[in-house]
Each structure stands twice: as C-alpha cells, then as structure tokens.
Amino acid sequence: MSITRQNFSVIIVSFKSDHVIEKCINSIDNQIEIIVIDNSNDIQFKNKIEKKYNNVKCILSSSNIGMGAGNNLGIKNVSNDYAFILNPDVILKNDTIDEIIKVVKSIDSFGLIAPISDKTQYPNYKLDKNKKQIFDPINPFKVKSVDGFAMLLNLKDLRKIKNFNFFDENFFLYLENEDLCLELIKNNMNIYIIPKSKISHLGGEAVNPKYEDEIELSRNWHWMWSKFYFNKKHYGYLVAISKVIKNLISAKIKFFYYLITFNNKKRRIYQMRLLGLLNSMVGRKSNYRPKLDN
Numbered sequence: 001m002s003i004t005r006q007n008f009s010v011i012i013v014s015f016k017s018d019h020v021i022e023k024c025i026n027s028i029d030n031q032i033e034i035i036v037i038d039n040s041n042d043i044q045f046k047n048k049i050e051k052k053y054n055n056v057k058c059i060l061s062s063s064n065i066g067m068g069a070g071n072n073l074g075i076k077n078v079s080n081d082y083a084f085i086l087n088p089d090v091i092l093k094n095d096t097i098d099e100i101i102k103v104v105k106s107i108d109s110f111g112l113i114a115p116i117s118d119k120t121q122y123p124n125y126k127l128d129k130n131k132k133q134i135f136d137p138i139n140p141f142k143v144k145s146v147d148g149f150a151m152l153l154n155l156k157d158l159r160k161i162k163n164f165n166f167f168d169e170n171f172f173l174y175l176e177n178e179d180l181c182l183e184l185i186k187n188n189m190n191i192y193i194i195p196k197s198k199i200s201h202l203g204g205e206a207v208n209p210k211y212e213d214e215i216e217l218s219r220n221w222h223w224m225w226s227k228f229y230f231n232k233k234h235y236g237y238l239v240a241i242s243k244v245i246k247n248l249i250s251a252k253i254k255f256f257y258y259l260i261t262f263n264n265k266k267r268r269i270y271q272m273r274l275l276g277l278l279n280s281m282v283g284r285k286s287n288y289r290p291k292l293d294n
Helices: 021-025 041-050 064-075 097-104 176-186 209-235 237-260 264-281
Strands: 008-014 035-038 056-060 081-087 090-094 112-117 150-154 191-201
Touching: 008 021, 008 064, 021 041, 035 041, 035 064, 041 056, 041 081, 064 081, 064 097, 064 176, 097 112, 097 191, 112 176, 176 209, 191 209, 209 237, 237 264
Parallel strands: 008 035, 008 081, 035 056, 112 191
Antiparallel strands: 081 150, 090 191, 112 150
C-alpha cells in the first residue's frame, strides 16, 4: 500500500473559521490538494482563500449541514485514493505527512489511520482492552476509535464496501467519528495510530470566539442528542436510556437550580442539554442550529 502527495487530498470542514483556518492550511504541503467545505456559505471567504492558495478549492454548502455531512460532501469531491480529514484548528508538524507516507508502506491494510495528538494528557484514540490493544511509542498500533479532528481514510478500499456511506449525516456534531469507527470495525477494516506522525489540536477554536456563547449552547444541545442517538443506533433504545438517565436527571435539576438563582447563562446551557436529549429520545432530527449574526 502506497500513499503519495499525488493520490492524497485534505478535507477541512469550516464554519466561521476564517480566524484560524489559514494556520491549518499553511502547515500542509502546498503540493497537496485541499478541499474546504464552508458551512458558513461565505462567498467572500471562498474568494479570499482560493485566491491566496493555489491548491485550495472551497465549496460552499447551501446551509450549515454539520460535520458528518460536510465531510461526506468533501469525500464526494475527492478523486484521489486517500482523504485526510482535518478540523480547521489542527496544525501539522513539519513531518506529519512524511511519517504517514513512510509508515503506511509497512501496513498491509487499513480503513483509517490517524496521527497522534501532541497533547499526551488528552489522547485522540481509544484502545480496545478486550483485544489487548496497547500503546506503542514507535510503531503503528491498532485502536478501537480515533477522534474526528485528524483522520486519514482509505477511500480506495472503503468505496468497495457495499452500502458503506462514510459518515452518518444524522449526526450534526459529535460522535460521527465514533460511529464511523464502529462501522469500519464491523466491516473488518483496521484502524491505526501512527505515533511518529504528530499534530497539534488547538481544541475548541474552530469557530470564531465572538460566537462563543451561542456555539456553547449548540455544543450542549448536540452532545446530548448525539449521545442518545449513537447508543440507540448501536445498542438499542433501552441501553441508550441507561446511558443518559444520569445526564437527564442532572440537567433537569441544574436547569431548575439556575432558574431560581437567576443565572441565565447556566440555565440556558442545561436547557439546551435537556432539549437535545429529549428531541433525540422521541426520534426527532438533530435540527438545532446556532443563531449567529453575520
């Protein structure tokens, strides 16, 4: 198996990310095709970024379609064999891609590989202890799942799987990566971490900080919606209930506490958690969208 800069594309889904995305793009080799899916539908951003970078193509989504659907739109526009999905607040090291290209030659087959986060206290992967998976500081090692902010998909092999649709577009935000990893494992596809390939994830900086309050509400709504939906999809309704019952009780108590103590900011956060969870429990779509002024 061989990866080169000629059969390798980068996909970045952005939303109000103009303050940070250029740091990400500047860290990527300019020989590599970059496809930006802009969920802000900002024509000025598109014109600016395509004019500045010859290797960047920016596609405007008609609306804010979320991370999973945004990544799928990017994949549809990739003709290469491999797609490296990045969040706009990820910065590559000088040798991140070189290490991937070098190491992949020694891997027989994979569905997904990922570099390792340089924040060792926050690993960007989960090990399956039942399969005796262990960390290896030098060689690629198999994992159960990886975080969605940096992952390389083997499109060549994944496109051969019958009825494999990449990201479940029911997820707007959160756990679409976990869902993808579970689907890969079900299809006997390996997932690897490349420990010598490192990235920096700024974390929580993908959206312009001036929208922080509204984005925080959106994150809380979608975290609870996605948590219930993910567990219902893979383990059934009753298991999903058992996974979120503590969250439901806690959010309800805190909502009323902050209501009577007049802490409007906290009250709204726990209101969003309740609403996201209840909407998911009754089978409604993840339809909440952050309300932002241009």
